Amino acid sequence: MTDASIPFLDVQGITQLVREDLDLRWKGVLTHGRFIGGPEVETFEARFAEYCESRHCVGVANGTDALELVLAALGIGPGDEVIVPANTFVATVEAVCAVGARPRFVDVEPDTLEIDTDAAAAAVGPRTAAVMAVHMFGQMADVDRLVPLAQRHGLAIVEDAAQAHGARFGGRRAGSVGVAAGFSFYPGKNLGALGDAGAVVSSDEALVARIRQLANHGRASSGRHLHELRGRNSRLDTLQAAVLAVKLRSLDADNDRRRWAMRRYRERLPAGCLPLAEHPRAEPVHHLAVVQVADRAAATAALDAAGIGWGLHYPVPCHRQPAFVEFADEPLPTTELAAQRILSLPMSPTLTVAQIGRVCQVLDQATGPDRRPP
Known part of the structure; x- marks a missing residue:
């Protein structure tokens, strides 16, 4: 790196x-x-x-x-x-x-x-x-x-x-x-x-x-x-x-920094990257910054080229895992569709404004306003 x-x-x-x-x-x-x-x-x-x-x-x-x-x-x-x-x-x-x-x-x-x-x-x-x-x-x-x-x-x-x-x-x-x-x-x-x-x-x-x-x-x-x-x-x-x-001792302060980072993401992410919603009664701590994208391959390739880390949580749902497929009673369409679109962006209490801006800039170039998840 x-x-x-x-x-x-x-x-x-x-x-x-x-x-x-x-x-x-x-x-x-x-x-x-x-x-x-x-x-x-x-x-x-x-x-x-x-x-x-x-x-x-x-x-x-x-x-x-x-x-x-x-x-x-x-x-x-x-x-x-x-x-x-x-x-x-x-x-x-x-x-x-x-x-x-x-x-x-x-x-x-x-x-x-x-x-x-x-x-x-x-x-x-x-x-x-x-x-x-x-x-x-x-x-x-x-x-x-x-x-x-x-x-x-x-x-x-x-x-x-x-x-x-x-x-x-x-x-x-x-x-x-x-x-x-x-x-x-x-x-x-x-x-x-x-x-x-x-x-x-x-x-x-x-x-x-x-x-x-x-x-x-x-x-x-x-x-x-x-x-x-x-x-x-x-x-x-x-x-x-x-x-x-x-x-x-510093967990609350670190969580506040994560909330701040997620707010900045929401302000700057392109339309082609849709962050998960927050329930109005919830106070999340943003362990992960998860978005949904229509073309994940394009987004991850752009992030790789820019030296930006990313993750997938989780691309194969539990009921589709070989170890647990015997318990899959029926299709679970929301989970299965999300598994194709989810993308976890960098998230740390040390994240800076400049870093968030860079992530969003790269994603904007890769996804564009016309590639918003349906």
Whole structure:
């Protein structure tokens, strides 16, 4: 990449903003030597639970584990169905399959690409146990409608908040709506670790205790040599907890910068690039800057030539993936059409006016006003 290149995500720049604090925290962990279960883990769990306006947090190894542990702790398994929007990362579906349940794919809203509540309602059946409220691209799903739906049918709402650290809907923070929420701290997330990491957030004390036990080999609280449950090893490392505690302090400010960047994109993008809509009650954090274009090949070729990073989230929907095609009950036209058109533009809290202008200029030349998605 050249000096004029624009990265898709400026991981290095984000890290450098807090480098001195990170160095201090790492030295502290190296000094006390408690690399598993050190005091930094408990500190981060408490602070992140408070940030999410919830009561409890359990640090785990990654976001996929977080979702699987929630489902397992709820007792969801073989014979159960979990409603999942087809427009999501495969980890959402993997978690459902890992506990032996069946994912029931539903379509999404055409303007936001979030779960279609009417489609979810139509998918409820006698075996439905839960709904995955996936907060895609940094915008929360319409929980104003999903929560009453779940309450009517006695279903659990599990939030997949891997892309929504700090987002709100109707004033409620991601992680405070469902029975529990799974977060990923993969390095590219709004709150990213320096490796894999994740967390479960919930206000259900009994559920949290069971998740904590399952994540630690099923150990009993009465002694480390007694294993009451068939658990697993999924723990948040002390070093990663220390990193996350540092980055959490600047998360709101970083999210504000992402909102600013997305506003600039909306002002300057050509008609041929249509940004996803924002629900009027939503306060997104723009994990990704997703647009829809009629000719994606032309747009990506132009971005490549200009040294501008881009991504696709996601070009093959989950219900069309070979691993999950057996669960594809019917076509999902909105998801399938969007998969052909979506394009993720550079998005970082370090993004500048000049960089946004350059991205929009290149896209204007590649797409033009006469190539707006129908």
